[in-house]
Structure formats: structure tokens, C-alpha cells
Amino acid sequence: MKVTIHKGSQEIGGTCIQLSSGKTSLLLDAGLPLSADSQPVDLSRLTVDALLVSHPHQDHFGLMASLPSGTPVYMGALARSLIDATQVFLGKDRYALDFHDFKAWQPFTIGDFTITAYLVDHSAADAYAFLIEAEGKRLFYSGDLRSHGRKGILFENLVKRPIRDIDLLFLEGTMLHRNNDLFPDETAVENTIFQTIQQQKNISFLLSSSQNIDRVVSAYRACKRAGKLLVIDIYTAWVLEQLRQITQNTPAMDWPEIRVFAKHSQDERLKANPEYFGDFRKRLYLNRVKREELHATPESFLYFGKMSSFHLIDEFKNAAAPVNVIYSQWLGYLDGKHADYFGSDQIAAYRSDPAVNFVYAHTSGHAPIEDLKKLATALKPRMLVPIHTEHAERFQDHFDNVTLIQDGVPFILS
Numbered sequence: 319m320k321v322t323i324h325k326g327s328q329e330i331g332g333t334c335i336q337l338s339s340g341k342t343s344l345l346l347d348a349g350l351p352l353s354a355d356s357q358p359v360d361l362s363r364l365t366v367d368a369l370l371v372s373h374p375h376q377d378h379f380g381l382m383a384s385l386p387s388g389t390p391v392y393m394g395a396l397a398r399s400l401i402d403a404t405q406v407f408l409g410k411d412r413y414a415l416d417f418h419d420f421k422a423w424q425p426f427t428i429g430d431f432t433i434t435a436y437l438v439d440h441s442a443a444d445a446y447a448f449l450i451e452a453e454g455k456r457l458f459y460s461g462d463l464r465s466h467g468r469k470g471i472l473f474e475n476l477v478k479r480p481i482r483d484i485d486l487l488f489l490e491g492t493m494l495h496r497n498n499d500l501f502p503d504e505t506a507v508e509n510t511i512f513q514t515i516q517q518q519k520n521i522s523f524l525l526s527s528s529q530n531i532d533r534v535v536s537a538y539r540a541c542k543r544a545g546k547l548l549v550i551d552i553y554t555a556w557v558l559e560q561l562r563q564i565t566q567n568t569p570a571m572d573w574p575e576i577r578v579f580a581k582h583s584q585d586e587r588l589k590a591n592p593e594y595f596g597d598f599r600k601r602l603y604l605n606r607v608k609r610e611e612l613h614a615t616p617e618s619f620l621y622f623g624k625m626s627s628f629h630l631i632d633e634f635k636n637a638a639a640p641v642n643v644i645y646s647q648w649l650g651y652l653d654g655k656h657a658d659y660f661g662s663d664q665i666a667a668y669r670s671d672p673a674v675n676f677v678y679a680h681t682s683g684h685a686p687i688e689d690l691k692k693l694a695t696a697l698k699p700r701m702l703v704p705i706h707t708e709h710a711e712r713f714q715d716h717f718d719n720v721t722l723i724q725d726g727v728p729f730i731l732s
């Protein structure tokens with residue numbers, strides 16, 4: 319079997335790995351690089367039998383539309399709905415690719431390959447690792463994963479009942495040089511949100527990704543404990559609506575502790591896409607909270623927002639008490655090098671603004687090194703290849719059987 323890492327051996331993001339066996343060639347992820355210095359892989363002339371997308375984060379699927387047209391694309395059904403949701407709210411067309419979905423833990427075949435998707439705990443919903451078998455060889459691709467989210471049991475299962483006879487393990491190493499000590503898990507995040515809003519005299523804003531469902535749940539649970547209302551925007555409400563495909567247990571806009579703040583720009587998307595949204599717009603307005611209501615009793619609310627919420631945050635800055643801004647995503651976005659995140663400079667400035675109580679509450683979407691070691695020890699791969707890491711060379715200090723495969727250099731697994 320031939321293994322080629324097109325991108326991802328030396329960086330976090332942009333992951334793209336090709337496997338070829340017999341007459342069949344597969345791509346694992348087609349990611350857009352996260353770093354502006356990193357060039358996307360040119361996939362326009364790459365003929366593969368299928369692309370497997372591990373999860374709905376841009377750095378794993380962002381280049382899928384650049385493959386030759388007609389290339390089959392496999393991903394979870396919910397993942398596809400979440401990607402569609404983002405496209406529609408960005409005012410872009412939904413992807414019109416040859417999509418196929420798969421079921422967790424049920425093997426399926428593509429040409430010479432047999433694939434089993436393992437649902438994993440990650441900061442994206444519907445995230446998978448893949449077991450891939452061909453020519454009597456067994457590869458396991460971790461995708462992005464962790465044990466400390468709300469679906470940590472999935473990681474524990476991989477460790478407790480490990481898959482046997484792995485010839486090659488592609489193991490993500492996002493956290494090789496980072497730690498998660500401040501907030502070891504999602505419960506720690508929830509507790510900080512709760513403590514921040516419990517006695518609040520003004521509104522709180524929580525800045526995170528609406529597709530980080532664990533974080534929405536943490537915000538919801540903190541509100542319930544503190545007797546506050548969780549305010550979400552239309553996009554977040556629609557994301558939560560997609561979760562109904564798989565569970566009735568995640569918060570939704572019609573739950574009693576939740577209100578929807580209808581931003582004009584998002585409402586325009588609803589009006590522009592009536593067939594896609596069905597009766598959602600009508601139902602949404604039953605759960606609406608108006609701007610005047612937020613201003614009347616700001617201490618009653620936690621607003622789940624994003625970096626671009628700074629205009630709304632500023633509206634509340636003149637009140638008698640500081641606005642709580644709970645920053646609930648990777649701090650690196652505030653380093654001044656992420657101008658593409660609209661609002662990041664304004665949010666960064668809140669750290670020294672006396673009218674703002676800036677609180678950090680975040681746990682990573684990725685496993686810290688101790689957990690990666692547990693997984694590697696359980697899987698006992700004959701070969702461990704680092705991926706999705708800036709520190710591939712340090713894997714040898716922590717893991718057995720490490721082989722470094724460089725971007726663009728084919729490797730024959732025999």
C-alpha cells in the first residue's frame with residue numbers, strides 16, 4: 319500500500335493523506351491550511367476513488383470542492399448538514415458534490431478498501447476516526463480527538479477495547495506543545511461560566527463556535543444552574559436544529575431557558591432560502607428575545623456570541639457594572655495575527671478595558687499528550703506516524719515505533 323501525506327505532517331490543519339492499494343486510491347481529509355503561510359494542496363488534478371472527511375472543520379474538509387468534479391465524498395450525515403448550515407449563513411451555495419454518508423462502527427467498502435468509522439469525542443459534532451483495511455494491512459487514522467469532552471466515553475472505549483493488529487497509526491499531535499491544565503475538561507469550563515454569571519449585575523457574553531456543541535451545552539447547563547436565560551442567534555438555533563437528526567438531548571431553541579436574538583443579517587438568510595429552512599423561521603419567532611428586553615434586565619442573560627459580537631457587547635458597556643466577556647475558544651486567535659477573524663482585535667482590547675470583565679474559559683478539542691499515550695499504548699501500532707502537529711520530531715520522545723513521513727514523499731507500507 320502506498321501512503322502519501324500531501325499535507326499535515328508538519329502543521330496543524332490542511333490535513334490531506336492519500337492511500338493507494340491495487341486499483342483504488344482514497345483521500346483522508348482535504349483540509350484548508352489554518353496558517354496563512356501554508357499553501358493549500360492542489361487537488362484539481364488528483365484522481366481518487368473517494369474522499370473520506372473525518373469531521374466538519376475547515377482544516378479537514380475545506381478543499382473538498384477543488385477535487386475533480388464527480389469525486390465521491392464520504393462524511394457523516396450530520397457533518398454534511400452542519401457544513402451546509404455554515405454555507406447558507408455565509409450567503410454561499412451549498413456544496414453540490416457526490417456525497418455519501420456512513421454509519422458509525424459499520425464497515426463499508428470502497429474498491430479494495432474496507433473502512434470502519436469510529437465516532438470520537440472532539441470539538442466538532444459528528445467527528446470520526448477511521449480504520450482502513452486493504453492488502454491485509456490495517457491503518458488507523460485518529461482524525462482530531464480527545465477524551466475530556468462530553469463524549470469522552472468514546473475515547474475510553476477505544477482504549478479499553480482496542481482495535482488489534484494496527485500496522486500504521488496516524489496520530490494527531492495538536493497538543494504536543496500545549497497543555498490543557500487550566501480547564502482539564504468541559505465540566506471545568508461549565509463551572510467557570512456558572513461562577514461568572516451567577517451573581518452578575520450586567521449581561522454576560524460567551525464567545526465561542528456555535529458548532530462546538532459541547533460548549534453550547536456547557537453554557538446552557540451553567541444558565542440552568544444560575545437561573546439565567548441563554549440567548550442564541552439564528553445561526554446557532556439552526557445548528558442546534560440539525561442535532562435533532564441524532565439526539566433530542568441537546569438544547570434547542572424551544573427549550574424554556576433559551577431565547578433567540580434575531581439579527582437582521584441572519585434573518586435575511588432565512589428569507590432568502592425559504593425551501594431550505596421550511597417552517598423554522600415561523601417557529602423561531604415564538605422564542606425570540608428583543609434588544610429592548612436584553613437592555614431592560616441584562617443580568618438575566620448569557621449571550622452565546624462570537625468575535626463579531628463586539629458591537630452588541632459595546633452597547634452594554636456603559637451600564638453601572640462591567641460586562642462579562644467569557645472568552646471560550648483558543649487564545650491564539652487574539653495574538654494579532656488572525657485578522658481574518660472579524661472582531662479579534664476588538665475582543666483582544668477588552669482584556670484591558672475597565673468596562674469589561676474578561677474571563678477565559680476553554681478546554682481544547684484535542685487530547686493532551688497523556689491521553690495520546692494511552693491511546694497509542696492500547697493500539698500498539700507497528701508504526702506510528704505523526705499528523706496534524708507542529709512537533710512531529712518530538713513524538714519519538716513520547717511514543718514507540720515512530721516513523722516520520724514528510725509531506726509529498728510517498729511511503730510504501732509493506
Ligand SMILES: [Zn+2]
Pocket residue numbers: 373375440442462683
Ligand atoms: Zn477539528
